[in-house]
Amino acid sequence: MKKNELMQYSCPLGKAMSALGSKWKPIIVLVIKDRKLRFGELAARINVISRKVLTDQLREMEADGLVIREEFKEIPPRVEYSLTEKGLALLPILYQLEEWEMRYHVYDPEKVKDCKTFLENKNNKKVAI
Amino acid sequence: MKKNELMQYSCPLGKAMSALGSKWKPIIVLVIKDRKLRFGELAARINVISRKVLTDQLREMEADGLVIREEFKEIPPRVEYSLTEKGLALLPILYQLEEWEMRYHVYDPEKVKDCKTFLENKNNKKVAI
């Protein structure tokens, strides 16, 4: 085993970061937080992500125990995603990270608003990012 | 401005993740936490990182306001790195992330020990990773 693999896979912090250190995972967690969402709902709420990448990310998060994937064998197919207990436990930490950034960075309120409405636009529902 | 740039640079959480979402930054924060360290000390404590990458990461962290870089115009040159207030404020969040991972994942205690001693070995000093 190489040393950097030791870092990545055996250190708790390294492993935690690899579980949510990708571009979209923290956002996906925040978007699913309230209730089960279908794949299409997820894709609509984060409309800048491609379906391939969304699928990839969800599969990895499932493997990491962050989300639950429920597949209903229907026509048309339906798949629902929800957070596991582990995924839910991540929420307060993500909020703290958000607060930390807000506290030490000067934001243009308009841009933050843009960011919030960006996700809201496509679903007519508040998503706190 | 493209939408994904909006996500990355205007959303507090997106910005926070881009500030510490790389492979080494969280570890660098933990390693510097106690006191100022010279570049060489940092490189020795995280001996699997190449000097180029360490330099790159430190420069980015400096730009993000996480670390302070003090350069002493001496022969031989001396540079000391320390955490800013912003960097220090990140510590409790990193510890929570660590605890979160520990709580939901079954670790082989031997491997965690290896991970700890891996960083300890090169400096004869405890570094809590």
Place this chain on the structure above:
DNA sequence: CTGTATCCCCGTAGATACTG
């Protein structure tokens, strides 16, 4: 001692078309 300068690899993520 503290870095640069190159070069290169590989993985993430994106675009697009297609499928059960």
Place this chain on the structure above:
DNA sequence: CAGTATCTACGGGGATACAG
């Protein structure tokens, strides 16, 4: 509806050599 399959582009990260 919920994905695959392919191909491509880009950039982080690594190895090595050199510099002030």
